[in-house]
Amino acid sequence: xxYTLSVNGRTRRVDVEPDTPLLWVLRDTLGILGxxxxxxIAQCGACTVHIDGAPVRACALPIExxxxxxxxxxxxxxxxxxxxxxQKAWSELDVAQCGYCQPGQxxxxxxxxxxNPRPNAEEIDAAMAGNICRCATYNRIRAAVRRxxxxxxxx
Amino acid sequence: xxxxxxTGASRREAILLAAGGGGxxxxxxxxxxxxxxxxxxxxxxxxxxxxxxxxxxxxxxxPEVGQGVKTSMPMIIAEEMDADWNKVRTLQAVSDPAxxxxxxxxxxxxxxxxxxxxxxxxxxxxxLLIAAAAKSWGVEAxxxxxxxxxxxxKASGRSADYGSLASAAAALPAPDPRTLKLxxxxxxxxxxxxxxxxxxxxxxTGKPLFGIDVVLPGMLFATFEKAPVFGAGVESADLDAAxxxxxxxxxxxxxxxxGLEALAPGVAVVADSWWRALKGREKLNTRWKxxxxxxxxxxxxxxxxxxxxxxxxxxxxxxxxxxDAALKSAAKTIEAEYAYPYISHANLEPQNCTARxxxxxxxxxxxxxxxxxxxxxxxxxxxxxxxxxxxHIIRAGGGFGRRLSNEYMVEAAWIAREAGAPVKLIWTRxxxxxxxxxxxxxxxxxxxxxxxxxxxxxxxxxxxxxxxxEGQPGRSAGMAATEFPARFTxxxxxxxxxxxxxxxxxxxxxxxxxxxSFAVQGFIxxxxxxxxxxxxxxRLKLLGDxxxxxxxxxxxxxxxxxxxxxxxxxxxxxWGRTKMAPRQGQGVAFHFSHMGYFAQVVQVRVADDGQIKVxxxxxxxxxxxxxxxxxxxxxxxxxxxxxxxxxxxxxxxxLENGAVVQGNFDSYRLMRINEAPPVDVHFVLSDNPPTxxxxxxxPPAPPALCNAIFxxxxxxxxxxxxxxxxxxxx
Numbered sequence: 001x002x003y004t005l006s007v008n009g010r011t012r013r014v015d016v017e018p019d020t021p022l023l024w025v026l027r028d029t030l031g032i033l034g035x036x037x038x039x040x041i042a043q044c045g046a047c048t049v050h051i052d053g054a055p056v057r058a059c060a061l062p063i064e065x066x067x068x069x070x071x072x073x074x075x076x077x078x079x080x081x082x083x084x085x086x087q088k089a090w091s092e093l094d095v096a097q098c099g100y101c102q103p104g105q106x107x108x109x110x111x112x113x114x115x116n117p118r119p120n121a122e123e124i125d126a127a128m129a130g131n132i133c134r135c136a137t138y139n140r141i142r143a144a145v146r147r148x149x150x151x152x153x154x155x
Numbered sequence: 156x157x158x159x160x161x162t163g164a165s166r167r168e169a170i171l172l173a174a175g176g177g178g179x180x181x182x183x184x185x186x187x188x189x190x191x192x193x194x195x196x197x198x199x200x201x202x203x204x205x206x207x208x209x210x211x212x213x214x215x216x217x218p219e220v221g222q223g224v225k226t227s228m229p230m231i232i233a234e235e236m237d238a239d240w241n242k243v244r245t246l247q248a249v250s251d252p253a254x255x256x257x258x259x260x261x262x263x264x265x266x267x268x269x270x271x272x273x274x275x276x277x278x279x280x281x282x283l284l285i286a287a288a289a290k291s292w293g294v295e296a297x298x299x300x301x302x303x304x305x306x307x308x309k310a311s312g313r314s315a316d317y318g319s320l321a322s323a324a325a326a327l328p329a330p331d332p333r334t335l336k337l338x339x340x341x342x343x344x345x346x347x348x349x350x351x352x353x354x355x356x357x358x359x360t361g362k363p364l365f366g367i368d369v370v371l372p373g374m375l376f377a378t379f380e381k382a383p384v385f386g387a388g389v390e391s392a393d394l395d396a397a398x399x400x401x402x403x404x405x406x407x408x409x410x411x412x413x414g415l416e417a418l419a420p421g422v423a424v425v426a427d428s429w430w431r432a433l434k435g436r437e438k439l440n441t442r443w444k445x446x447x448x449x450x451x452x453x454x455x456x457x458x459x460x461x462x463x464x465x466x467x468x469x470x471x472x473x474x475x476x477x478x479d480a481a482l483k484s485a486a487k488t489i490e491a492e493y494a495y496p497y498i499s500h501a502n503l504e505p506q507n508c509t510a511r512x513x514x515x516x517x518x519x520x521x522x523x524x525x526x527x528x529x530x531x532x533x534x535x536x537x538x539x540x541x542x543x544x545x546x547h548i549i550r551a552g553g554g555f556g557r558r559l560s561n562e563y564m565v566e567a568a569w570i571a572r573e574a575g576a577p578v579k580l581i582w583t584r585x586x587x588x589x590x591x592x593x594x595x596x597x598x599x600x601x602x603x604x605x606x607x608x609x610x611x612x613x614x615x616x617x618x619x620x621x622x623x624x625e626g627q628p629g630r631s632a633g634m635a636a637t638e639f640p641a642r643f644t645x646x647x648x649x650x651x652x653x654x655x656x657x658x659x660x661x662x663x664x665x666x667x668x669x670x671x672s673f674a675v676q677g678f679i680x681x682x683x684x685x686x687x688x689x690x691x692x693x694r695l696k697l698l699g700d701x702x703x704x705x706x707x708x709x710x711x712x713x714x715x716x717x718x719x720x721x722x723x724x725x726x727x728x729x730w731g732r733t734k735m736a737p738r739q740g741q742g743v744a745f746h747f748s749h750m751g752y753f754a755q756v757v758q759v760r761v762a763d764d765g766q767i768k769v770x771x772x773x774x775x776x777x778x779x780x781x782x783x784x785x786x787x788x789x790x791x792x793x794x795x796x797x798x799x800x801x802x803x804x805x806x807x808x809x810l811e812n813g814a815v816v817q818g819n820f821d822s823y824r825l826m827r828i829n830e831a832p833p834v835d836v837h838f839v840l841s842d843n844p845p846t847x848x849x850x851x852x853x854p855p856a857p858p859a860l861c862n863a864i865f866x867x868x869x870x871x872x873x874x875x876x877x878x879x880x881x882x883x884x885x
């Protein structure tokens with residue numbers, strides 16, 4: 001099946017089966033490797049991308065369900081003011097350990113701050129709970145979200 | 156990538172040429188630990204290149220798996236050469252023991268094994284640059300000093316950028332690194348500073364860094380189905396049905412050889428995308444040969460460990476004094492049985508590997524912690540010469556010990572050769588969860604005796620562990636004869652029973668320690684409460700006024716260092732000085748492993764329904780006098796602590812009919828951010844060489860948690876993972 005997608009501001013045409021998850025279209029067909037594979041069942045969040053600004057788990061979203069939604073991946077999130085701020089906070093606080101989950105974490109954090117520019121501690125935890133960090137960088141993720149939202153890092 | 160990397164000689168040449176470009180290239184022989192480069196070239200060990208434009212390239216020899224060595228090891232070199240860190244580029248070495256010696260990420264060993272050597276590599280570079288400058292200025296080298304990236308001659312006010320000196324420096328004979336004076340720590344400009352990982356800019360922008368991101372021209376994608384029962388052979392598979400699926404190029408049975416560590420039997424499906432390979436796999440309808448291993452179940456293990464054979468001891472490993480007499484004459488005795496389950500490494504990046512077989516040469520891109528054994532294993536299993544195999548070390552999405560094994564590397568190499576095309580093999584999450592080398596389950600039956608003053612006079616641990624039918628504990632399933640509190644209690648006995656269980660096991664972050672600490676520090680806590688003593692005071696008394704016990708680097712245990720961290724953590728946590736609400740409490744534990752001394756206090760609040768909220772963790776650690784990179788160091792401690800808590804709270808691998816029940820993160824729960832407490836990290840700097848941080852902060856976390864639960868609820872957790880239902884009020 002042929003599909004026309006909007007990915008990171010570009011129109012892309014792909015020919016894949018309708019049940020192919022968006023993640024594998026991005027990674028294997030389009031060579032967009034920032035979104036990561038961790039579980040395949042929307043449990044870990046490593047594959048998080050935005051569709052029309054909302055965070056979704058690309059590993060469990062069939063391509064046929066994407067429709068006209070505008071897909072944004074970690075590769076382009078820095079083009080937005082909030083996304084760039086989140087990346088900067090992540091860099092300054094050296095959030096990553098292995099780094100594998102961090103594209104997904106940054107996508108979730110950016111979506112949070114767009115919707116809620118000054119989240120409190122509970123709101124940060126709630127918005128980020130869908131993203132597992134196996135290295136458990138959670139203390140620094142919290143601090144980086146707070147820094148990116150202009151709040152003191154210690155809650 | 157590394158087209159010249161076909162043989163030992165041309166590979167070395169490729170590195171030197173790539174790194175040279177008219178600049179300074181420093182080589183050291185590893186065996187001589189500092190003999191200059193003119194020694195046998197086959198033993199060259201190349202680390203540092205100064206480019207004419209002043210950039211310094213530093214090679215990081217060991218795999219990066221999130222422990223931060225690709226940053227911290229080059230920091231050590233850059234410090235002693237007085238490089239400008241903003242003009243340092245870090246390059247990941249390929250696997251080449253002839254050049255670099257052993258390259259691995261394990262045992263928290265990168266820093267302790269290289270602290271001295273890497274400083275001398277940097278000092279040699281600095282000495283050569285100074286010598287080149289002194290020569291061109293006609294002054295004594297001893298009259299010159301350095302500022303970051305520059306040689307300075309203060310008397311004349313002259314200075315020169317390292318880049319401008321590089322060619323001249325490269326022509327000079329290298330001094331004996333052993334004769335060079337190293338910097339005083341007070342003069343450090345890089346080591347000891349909060350330094351973000353060198354790959355951070357690439358990580359936050361989603362650049363392809365990981366094994367799973369490797370792309371080769373003409374590459375195909377593979378999935379490999381193995382039996383749910385470990386090692387069972389393939390009876391039949393509908394290969395034609397898989398081949399009929401769109402995009403599937405190959406489907407074939409792999410007979411397997413060399414056991415689970417090498418190549419297990421299975422069915423490979425190769426397609427033009429990984430999703431299409433999976434769709435082909437779904438059609439295989441594979442039937443597996445009968446296997447004795449299908450008898451295994453967690454329930455069966457439990458019966459073996461606690462059933463009629465529970466008092467049988469295979470072996471007395473250690474007996475100091477007379478435990479039976481001491482128990483008889485003790486003022487008070489208690490007994491308790493502890494148990495912990497198999498757990499999985501659950502690296503977030505599933506096992507994967509990319510391989511290309513061309514003109515008799517195998518090239519491999521592997522997120523591995525242990526590249527050279529992988530190369531040897533591929534050579535043996537595929538019948539290739541090791542020199543015909545190149546292994547590129549690729550950043551791994553978590554190690555935790557799982558990637559010390561290399562069977563995914565063998566699988567990828569085998570499938571690529573069979574497929575006749577470059578292949579990226581990716582395991583599913585379920586493949587990963589069900590084909591691990593698990594942290595072994597274990598059981599400890601304790602007896603303890605206290606005298607009238609509340610001191611431990613007798614300790615017995617009957618350790619029951621999985622292993623071979625011949626009585627050998629399985630991989631990472633043993634316990635040392637010197638495990639604490641051996642040597643600290645006058646009457647001590649360690650009995651061992653080995654259960655014949657063939658579940659594959661292996662090292663998981665702080666192997667052995669990560670589970671033994673839960674049992675030992677839990678039972679110490681029980682003895683403290685039985686003695687009516689404060690758990691910190693009781694532990695301090697147990698450590699007594701001992702100093703170093705045993706031999707450093709072997710079985711040495713420095714009780715003074717442990718008292719140091721225990722006192723520190725009591726101080727920073729407000730131990731004994733903080734008023735606790737009902738069902739709120741603090742617990743303490745300490746453990747020594749991987750040359751690191753760690754003590755922790757965990758504070759919990761347990762709801763009436765038994766749900767546990769870990770409110771905060773305080774950590775004190777002693778890993779010597781110098782923290783190389785405080786950023787990475789704090790990260791490793793926080794990560795280790797939360798890893799330990801995560802394992803204790805929710806993780807368990809169980810077996811039914813020989814197969815692992817759990818498959819994904821819905822049935823095998825990892826800690827999430829809303830469950831993660833703040834972890835407050837303090838380092839106690841002692842006058843000892845720096846040691847590693849990948850592991851030693853983990854072991855105290857599970858027992859400190861369980862001891863806190865006892866303080867909050869009066870209920871003693873003796874089995875992991877913690878069952879909240881047992882902690883409900885009333």
